[in-house]
Amino acid sequence: MEKILVIGGGLMGSSVAWKLAEQGEKVLLLEQQGKKYRNGSSLGSARISRSLGPKKDVFSFVHNRTVKEVESLIHFLNKDKPAKKHKMEDIYSTSPVSYIYTRDQYAAINKLRYKKQRRDYRRASGNSAFRKFGVTLEPNQVLVRENRKYSGTINPVELIKKLRLGIDKKGGKISFNTKVTSLIKKDDFFELETLNIKTNKTKTIQVKKVVVAAGAYTVALLKDFAPYMNRVITPKRVFVSHFKIADERYKRLSEAEKKSILAAQPVFSQIGKEYFSLIEKIDKNGSPIIKAGGHQIRRNIIDINTVWDIEPRKKEVKWIRKQFRKYFEMLEIYLKKKEIKLVEGYNCVYSETRNQVPLVTNIQNRYGSLDRNIVLIGGMSGVGAKGCLAYGWIGANLILGKQGEDTKIYRKAAKAFGNPSVRLYTRRPRRGRLF
Ligand SMILES: Cc1cc2nc3c(=O)[nH]c(=O)nc-3n(C[C@H](O)[C@H](O)[C@H](O)COP(=O)(O)OP(=O)(O)OC[C@H]3O[C@@H](n4cnc5c(N)ncnc54)[C@H](O)[C@@H]3O)c2cc1C
16 A cells, blocks of 8 residues: 555645655655646746745745755755756746835735845835836836845746656656546545546555645545535636747847846736736747736636637737736837737636635545545645745645644644635635735
8 A cells, every 4th residue: 555645746746745755755646647747737837936925924935945945856856966957047037026016005015014024125116116127107006026036937847847856766656647536535544546548547546645736626536535625626717828029029129128028027917907927938039938917817617627728718818918018018118019929828727715825734524524644735826836845845744744844934834724624614814915
């Protein structure tokens, strides 16, 4: 019998499996996709990674811890003296995140601000916003820019690759093309049915401990063990576009303009509907391919298996293109519609909880009794990537029955991400997530 089984090899499952393997645990990771990660919430090569927050903010904590964990993973992988050294820069780009608020929003957030963080960001409004950051603001707007190393982007696909390498080197096992089709509890062990997607063969696995990190498929996976999960986690369709400036136009930009485009990404604007953009990659001409979308534009999903292939709606692409153009105007770079090329547009999925706070927790069975041999890491919404290794670390501690770090902030984070039965009935305010 395997000791610990992890279901799902996205950012969360790979992180928790690595944290278990690192400690010498016998871990088996099951992933329904092949080796190439093709669809799931962790798809792509960039996610905004930011750490500013109010006093004792758990989201800053998970970001900072993830940076440390990535450092230690890189150190471990380099011990074998690989031909190509692993680097932090393979995972993180430092390009400090900008936030745009109305003055009222800023005033509300400022009250919660962690004073000691003052040196960690700069802020401007009016003319000084253009002098400092090269961004033209409306009179009622404020721009805040982080001033920290590894504030910028984190690369999910590259991190998943390195985590898998680490798991393998530590003796953990990964089984690809293996879909878990049922999960039930029998006496003191779990019994799982798996289907090999390639051979169509089924198999029964018995295991003492399970970590569920199946992203958008979590609810379906837990339908027998914890059917109430469909009220706790809801997958939502979100749409992202990758744009680039048409080659001809990009060539005509001055070096200063090109520099200002790079410096102004990633951005997270809270004016009207939330809008974000960040550099996904740089194309062969040196021109940035920019991923853009709206964090709050989320739609319900009829069929989770086909959502990835649905054509994006024209209306959605239009809205994002408009925001994209508007942001360039704020940089005093004026683009005609035809000068903004859609490279790619696709649907992705956020798994959200009611209050948008992720879950890393032991869960109750269908009869309401808490089972310490199962951990759920899910409902990561639009904030999972930057803190993935911290969620994995907390999840590993929970499944091993360890107390975790003896600090106030660890306890605060473990509590914030815990106990779905409470989450079911309460709605916490969204404090502290804006910054
Ligand atoms: C468009 C978009 C933008 C985002 N932007 C940001 C951002 O800027 N900053 C940030 O921090 N976060 C961001 N996020 C959130 C972050 O990317 C997610 O929280 C994170 O990737 C979730 O990882 P996961 O492992 O939970 O899910 P997934 O990556 O979906 O992993 C789940 C895995 O489980 C597998 N699986 C499912 N069911 C089964 C089964 N039955 N058997 C076997 N395997 C199974 C799936 O194939 C998949 O590989 C964004 C997310 C999206 C969608």
